[in-house]
Amino acid sequence: MTRFVARRLAQAAAVVLAAYTLTFAAFHLLPADPVQIMIGPQNAVDQARVAALRAEYGLDRPAAERYLDGLLGALRGDFGTSFQTGRDVGATIAEAAPRTLALAGGALLVAIPLGFLIAWSAAHTRRVWLRRLLGALPGLSLSVPTFWLGLVLLQAFSFGLPLFPARGEDGLAGLVLPAVTLALPSSAFVAQVLLERLTVEMRQPYVDTARAKGASRARAVTAHALRNAAMPALTMTALLAGWLLAGSVVVETVFARNGLGRLIESAVTTRDLSMLQGLVVVSTAVVTLLTLAVDLAHPLVDPRLRERAA
């Protein structure tokens, strides 16, 4: 068990390093001049001064040197300062993370029950049209652009009916619309995985046995099939975390909230390398560690795995 965890941790470290390196490489392959972006298109600045500013920020140093410097700093937990804001990258991420966590938590609070409800209803119903309709819902809501969904919700429930504020101020009111926007595609994600497994499980002999012993269809779904079908859904949790983070890029921009997604968006558009490196390391670490945690949690849910391990 210890060896398994150690090996997986080493793998996680390798994944993080690879992500760090790929980000750096992508930055150097994509054409962009961070200093020109900072100066902005509305200001005409002497080319000599642009070059001087580039040197001031160390952007004229060889790529290998900058990569190694950054890496050594990152290993000490120091991602440097943001080129755009002059703030410490670590502190900026620490400030933004709770806001994204609240958003993702709020979204999960809606997405998981909703996803379960859709999958459960589709598995439970004997009306074919309803099952088809429910089965099509996840695909539909996954293909709706989050950006558009957010704007529609704002139009309806903030500008039309003044129920919620359009800006992500602190407090629950500001969290509702962004959380729902992020929750709808996430619930589709949960429902899709769960429904696929439920459909398979409902055809298994043990469900017939349960029904023969007098269990209602609802009980057969809930108490028997769902427990087996929940396993793959659990595995998806870590992926869902990555998904929520990606979704927050759009949602936090539309709803004017600070958060990791918003930081990623601005780091990419302004070519703020140290900021982006910090964000990439944090998000890959979170996703890989969650995957590990989920793998370790499997035996808790599935007795068969426990026996095999023993």
Next chain:
Amino acid sequence: MGIGIVGFRARAHRLVPVLRLISVLACGAVLVAGCATADAGRPAGDALTVGLAAPVSCLDPHQTPQTSNLHVSRQLVDSLTDQDPRTGEIVPWLATSWQVGEEAKRFTFTLRDGVTFSDGTPLDAAAVVANLDDIAKLGARSPLGAGYLAGYAGASALDAKTVEVRFDVPSGQFLQATSMVTLGMLSPGTLGKTPEQRCAGTLAGSGPFVLDRVALNEEVRLSARTGYAWASELATHRGAPRVRTLTFAIVTDPSVRHGSLLSGQLDADLQVLEQNQRSFGEQGPRLLSGTRPGIVFTLLPNETRPALHDLSVRRAIGAALDRSRFAPLLAAGERPATDVLATTTPGYADRSADLAYAPDEAVRLLDAAGWRRGPDGVRVKGSQRLSFELVYSANEPYGSVYQLMAQQLAEAGIELRPTPLDDATNSARQGAGDYDFVSWAVTRGDPTVLATVYPVRSANPQRRTKPDEVDSTIAEIATVLDPAERAEAVAAAAEAIISGGHGIPLFEQASSIGLAARVTGVRLDASGRPIFQDAEVRA
């Protein structure tokens, strides 16, 4: 261990219904709490919330060149002078009077009495010297300030109220530069901090508002400076702001900003898109527009490209454009260009005769230079085609104007390919000179702004290599401050630019902000920045 897990699992199993109930209750609670607080609305009268289109990064006016930062900084710092946006005249602010020495190399300012920074220190001659020295010392870190202080030889406090500023070379632009937010005054205590600390931390200026809080990517909150009594001559009421708090809410999506203004969640939208401007009418929110002074939006040729090296081609392109037809595509306050400078710039003159639509002249120039129509209608000479790529940022709202220009040029046998790019790619291609045309406007209420774009030693988007009369005529503008002499110098420079085809003026640009009906007293300064010192919110 196995037993432990089984035990946990058995308990967890019993917990399931409870967890289910909790989650349902939590969902309900979120909705109820949300509905309860959203109805409360915002208090009227003492708070103003305005929507900013881009996040703020560094609020130090000496360092940052970015519009969104400077919109906020403008409320925090005062300047030696102010500029009347209608006439371009420089008027007193922190300086009550000034003298300009021979050849514009020496400037002496007399300061107003009783001005203090928000940290309590007095704004005296020594503080002004410290500010100018700071900007000079920032060097490259002050990309705009370095231009305003080009040739700076030093400043000294002649007495507590009098400052002398000296330049090595004529600096006719410096007087107007003192009205710009970049040369705004910060307290000596603030200047003692490192550039990074000033970007990230607090700033003390002498302005009508003080910085309370920066929530990255969300908002910047300012509060009114009690006892403020030294607004510029342009303010209708000279005292402390009439609103107690001023919040810049960062809302990057234009439709969300617009919807928030219409629904009363924002009191102002500081960047109204052209397509949203039509929804402003007699009722409800209104639009405030100001034509920006400086270089108008101008098509700038990359003269290292063989076909654009040909003067007849550059001049033919200017003649083939019918600028009057741009008008329906432009935003409020914008109009076809009639000079290389906008109408609100000192030194502007109506040169529309030189910019007239002359399709026959375009054809004559191209025929004479040996460019013949090819099979697809595009003119060719040898292996070269008159086919040009105009690169621009996709965030720019002028794509439809560029398309219309392409249609007009096609009639003369010239192909223009407007290519919208994301900001990063655009900056890279423009920086590398990888374009046939770019389209720029530079805002500045002084004719010396021409020196930022046209000379060989400037941003030089034309990639010119040999200085000629363009460079010498523009250099001449910096040596004179008398309006008549300036007009003469500008006329010579404009003539050199237009006849040399180094810039093809297109249209004048404007800043437009949307204001809620209950907000009054907001004005736009000469750079198109909103000023909130006078603002009032009716209950």
